[in-house]
Amino acid sequence: MTIDSVNGTVLALEAQAAPGPARAASQPSSSTDSHPLPAPAVLSDRKVDAVVEDNQIVYRFIDQQSGELLLQLPPEEVLRVMRNIAEMQKEIAQKMDQKV
DSSP states (O other): OOOOTTTHHHHHHHHHHSOTTHHHHHSOOOSSOSSOOOOOOOOTTEEEEEEEETTEEEEEEEETTTOOEEEEESOHHHHHHHHHHHHHHHHHHHHHHHHO
16 A cells, blocks of 8 residues: 555555556556646545544544445554553653652
8 A cells, every 4th residue: 555645545545446457547647747636536435534532633434335444544553652652741740740
């Protein structure tokens, strides 16, 4: 899976859904333009949710038919690490306040 900063999520999801030769057709062409526009997304069977969790925007790509979570950005593991770091920072701040 390749993630492009402009259209990586869309291309990755299209690549998963598209059979062999159609994958190349979904990639934007870079004939003469140095910054091509992303290919139009045809993801009618997918739903994108954007929510704020712990001051972080989380995007979830969900299959509308099955309700299955296809992709979450950032992944749950990254969110868990962020929460753990925030908790450790609070504990350190409390210990520092107790020493003063």
